[in-house]
Amino acid sequence: MNSVSLYWILKLDDIRTVVEGIGVPFLVIGILFLVGFIISEICFSCFSESSYDKDAKDAAKTIARFTKPYAFVLTIVGAIFTSGSYLIPSTQQFAIMYVVPTILNNDNIKEVPKKLVDLAGEWIEEMRPGNIKESAKTIGQQTNAKTAE
Numbered sequence: 001m002n003s004v005s006l007y008w009i010l011k012l013d014d015i016r017t018v019v020e021g022i023g024v025p026f027l028v029i030g031i032l033f034l035v036g037f038i039i040s041e042i043c044f045s046c047f048s049e050s051s052y053d054k055d056a057k058d059a060a061k062t063i064a065r066f067t068k069p070y071a072f073v074l075t076i077v078g079a080i081f082t083s084g085s086y087l088i089p090s091t092q093q094f095a096i097m098y099v100v101p102t103i104l105n106n107d108n109i110k111e112v113p114k115k116l117v118d119l120a121g122e123w124i125e126e127m128r129p130g131n132i133k134e135s136a137k138t139i140g141q142q143t144n145a146k147t148a149e
Contacts, residue, residue: 001098009098012091019088023081030074037071040064 040063043056089097 009094010091012089012094016085016088016090019081020085023078023083023085025078026074027078027082030071030076030078033067033071034075037064037067040067 043060
């Protein structure tokens with residue numbers, strides 16, 4: 001691994017933040033435009049052919065014509081960026097993806113030393129409930145003997 005790769009691995013959290021920071025506003029604005037488009041379409045279909053309604057119908061048509069392309073584009077771009085931010089691994093996740101296979105594939109680490117297994121076995125034996133009570137009694141007897149002297 002070279003220094004450039006290490007740099008980009010360490011910057012993954014910042015990249016995720018930037019991508020999400022771009023995606024969320026696009027998504028929110030796109031949804032607002034989408035709501036505006038839907039409302040203008042509803043209003044457009046509700047007006048009759050009277051002169052007062054004709055002006056309102058033209059206004060609704062203009063709003064719909066203006067918001068329609070932006071609504072879909074902004075919503076899609078926002079959804080892509082927001083989803084992308086969740087697909088980019090964090091620095092910690094990438095480090096785990098890189099380090100764990102390296103450790104598991106290392107032949108020197110695969111074999112656990114016998115001394116370590118024996119030490120773990122002794123420790124587990126000492127931690128059994130019966131052994132803990134006996135150890136506590138022994139410690140208590142030693143303490144009583146010292147105080148009696």
